[in-house]
Amino acid sequence: MKKQNLVVAGGGSTYTIGMIMSLIAEKENFPLKSITFYDTNEDRQQKVAEATRVILREKYPELESFSYTTDKEKAFTDADFVFVQIRTGGLAMREQDEQIPLQHGVVGQETCGPGGMAYGMRSIGDMIELVKDVRHYAPEAWILNYTNPAAIVAEALRREFNNDNKILNICDMPAAIMVSYAGILGKEVFDLVPEYFGLNHFGWFTKIYDKEGNDHTDTIKNAITKDGFMPEDAEIANDPNWIKTFKQVERMLNDFPEYLPNTYLQYYLYPQEMVDKEEAGNTRARQVINGRQKRVHELCDQIIADQSLENVELEVDIHGRYMIRVAASLAYHNCDTFIVMVENNGIISNLPDDAMVEVPAMLTKQGPKPFSVGPISTFYKGLIEGQLAYEKLVVDAFYENSYEKAMQALTLNRTVVDAPVARQILDDLIEANRDYWPALVARKEREFAIN
Numbered sequence: 001m002k003k004q005n006l007v008v009a010g011g012g013s014t015y016t017i018g019m020i021m022s023l024i025a026e027k028e029n030f031p032l033k034s035i036t037f038y039d040t041n042e043d044r045q046q047k048v049a050e051a052t053r054v055i056l057r058e059k060y061p062e063l064e065s066f067s068y069t070t071d072k073e074k075a076f077t078d079a080d081f082v083f084v085q086i087r088t089g090g091l092a093m094r095e096q097d098e099q100i101p102l103q104h105g106v107v108g109q110e111t112c113g114p115g116g117m118a119y120g121m122r123s124i125g126d127m128i129e130l131v132k133d134v135r136h137y138a139p140e141a142w143i144l145n146y147t148n149p150a151a152i153v154a155e156a157l158r159r160e161f162n163n164d165n166k167i168l169n170i171c172d173m174p175a176a177i178m179v180s181y182a183g184i185l186g187k188e189v190f191d192l193v194p195e196y197f198g199l200n201h202f203g204w205f206t207k208i209y210d211k212e213g214n215d216h217t218d219t220i221k222n223a224i225t226k227d228g229f230m231p232e233d234a235e236i237a238n239d240p241n242w243i244k245t246f247k248q249v250e251r252m253l254n255d256f257p258e259y260l261p262n263t264y265l266q267y268y269l270y271p272q273e274m275v276d277k278e279e280a281g282n283t284r285a286r287q288v289i290n291g292r293q294k295r296v297h298e299l300c301d302q303i304i305a306d307q308s309l310e311n312v313e314l315e316v317d318i319h320g321r322y323m324i325r326v327a328a329s330l331a332y333h334n335c336d337t338f339i340v341m342v343e344n345n346g347i348i349s350n351l352p353d354d355a356m357v358e359v360p361a362m363l364t365k366q367g368p369k370p371f372s373v374g375p376i377s378t379f380y381k382g383l384i385e386g387q388l389a390y391e392k393l394v395v396d397a398f399y400e401n402s403y404e405k406a407m408q409a410l411t412l413n414r415t416v417v418d419a420p421v422a423r424q425i426l427d428d429l430i431e432a433n434r435d436y437w438p439a440l441v442a443r444k445e446r447e448f449a450i451n
């Protein structure tokens, strides 16, 4: 098996240590020659990287090289795979994305609704630059992106790099949900085969099979409606916020029993309740700053101080394992099935060809070979078409620096709907994002001055 040169872009991410533990757990499936971290924030990356050095020394001694850099050429030259996990604006801007809509009585969420729009319009420019840099130094590398909001990033990358079939956008949410299905069934998550359709953070499981072809869908549905639904992946099993979110699956299944929903649908199906449950000063970004980020940084400090792992507990999570299994299937032509984002082109036959849909695909050396879904029925089609129009308008707004398109996008979004509210939120988001959207700000000020 050829050993791979892997680059992690966004090396300072709170997910990196989990990813490293997953690379160690998966070394038989995805053997590595080198790991390189790349980040624009030297200090943030250094802490994670110096702890990683100790972990790898103890647990991956056969790895030929580990390094970290802020130099693109050093990072990407000779890369076989680049995993991209960047966050433009950091958690500080995530907090703005959540709190601004909430101040107007609208869902405040990282990837859904107005927060997702703002995060998308920050991420697109950096993602395009990063992909161009990778392609400059590593024309053949696989780029696996999970930078959020993945739906909007995927649409922008589709427009920008249409002929590049070695870029794949992925989300771990379906896999994390499947970990809980596996728990219900007493099986291993990678032994389950899903049928699924939708957009990123906006989809449904229609069937769950095992590898022998047995259908477990009704067993899972019955178990959820009888006993509820809980997160089981190590990273989220004890997190009160994720426990609440998974509980909502039972509720969604009672209201809409046909298919098993992605957890993110709660924001679109019960927007008012989601707003009512929020604590204005303690939205998810604040919880992550005081929770996962603090935990990861303390863990790194401890490892660096000890230069050993004797005082820490390290866990493998589905996030890392999923990305790595995807990469392994592409690298070694395993032809395994994973839920990924691809251009529709008839997969869901009654949606536009140029939609970026999230569906199961067989992953081969030549890329994803998605399975046909066929036509979807009116309820799902209606929901998806509205969300898809919103996503496309956000990307239009980015390219055209258009206040009008952003206003249309927000008004279409199920979490907003009301045009005057959309305008108030948009104006506040623009103010908070002045440094990120200078051309949009300038154009808006020019046009409003004229009118």
Ligand SMILES: NC(=O)c1ccc[n+]([C@@H]2O[C@H](COP(=O)([O-])OP(=O)(O)OC[C@H]3O[C@@H](n4cnc5c(N)ncnc54)[C@H](O)[C@@H]3O)[C@@H](O)[C@H]2O)c1
Pocket: 009, 010, 011, 012, 013, 014, 015, 038, 039, 040, 041, 044, 045, 084, 085, 086, 087, 088, 089, 090, 091, 126, 130, 145, 146, 147, 148, 149, 150, 170, 171, 172, 173, 319
């Ligand atoms: N698709 C999914 O299902 C999924 C799952 C988990 C995380 N994510 C995404 O992964 C990303 C990382 O999340 P996090 O909470 O760890 O964020 P984080 O802020 O802790 O980490 C992001 C890192 O990226 C770096 N960075 C920012 N801009 C960069 C650029 N242009 N080039 C290189 N590095 C850059 C930052 O300095 C930081 O170290 C986010 O986009 C998050 O939404 C996606």
Ligand SMILES: O=P(O)(O)OC[C@H]1O[C@H](O[C@H]2[C@H](O)[C@@H](O)[C@@H](O)O[C@@H]2CO)[C@H](O)[C@@H](O)[C@@H]1O
Pocket: 148, 171, 172, 173, 174, 175, 176, 177, 233, 235, 236, 284, 288, 317, 318, 319
């Ligand atoms: O609110 P956060 O920052 O804790 O999580 C936001 C992400 O949630 C989903 O992903 C993961 C989670 O990040 C990971 O730790 C895993 O173990 O469980 C979650 C559910 O799969 C979501 O898919 C991402 O897009 C979000 O960034």
Ligand SMILES: [Mn+2]
Pocket: 150, 170, 171, 172, 173, 201
């Ligand atoms: Mn996701």
